[in-house]
Amino acid sequence: MSLHLLTNVLLGIALVVYVGSKQLRWRRVDRTSVWRLPAILGILGLVNLSSAATTLAAGPVDVALIAVELVLAVAVGLVMGRITTFRAAAPDAKGVTIEAKTGGAGMALWIGLIAFRIGLDVVGGLLGAHLLTATGVILLTVAANRAAAAFVVDARLPRAVASRA
Secondary structure, X not given: OOHHHHHHHHHHHHHHHHHHHHHHXXXXXXXXXXXXXXXXXXXXXXXXXXXXXOOOOOOHHHXXXXXHHHHHHHHHHHHHHHHOEEEEOOOOOOOOOEEEEOHHHHHHHHHHHHHHHHHHHHHHHHHOOOHHHOHHHHHHHHHXXXXXXXXXXXHHOOHXXXXXX
């Protein structure tokens, strides 16, 4: 197993567990917190992708498959944001009083996105799409998914929380 593949597998497992755990449990939410993960992953993905692009050529198959992957990631993120439920919680030091989760449906969507990503990697490998398998593309896919969900959650946050952030 190559170091690149091992890195992708470990990164994938870490992201699946982290995002999956966020789907299943109530967590405090405000405007700042919903945008943090997509911003960090997006920056890391772009940095990683820019270095990978110097050694891997992006062919038309790469571009097409990455576009399909990102469109699906955004669509799933929008649905995840829409199915997010909110509840009141005890105020914390910041005064945040709202918790959110997507529950089992959100977890099922997340697993479906990951399964699609793995399948796309296999198809892309058979078609000669090498940039598709770069760690940066994985990070950008998760960032796009989380940003789409954040966009909807941010818009749906109850006004009392939204005005404090």
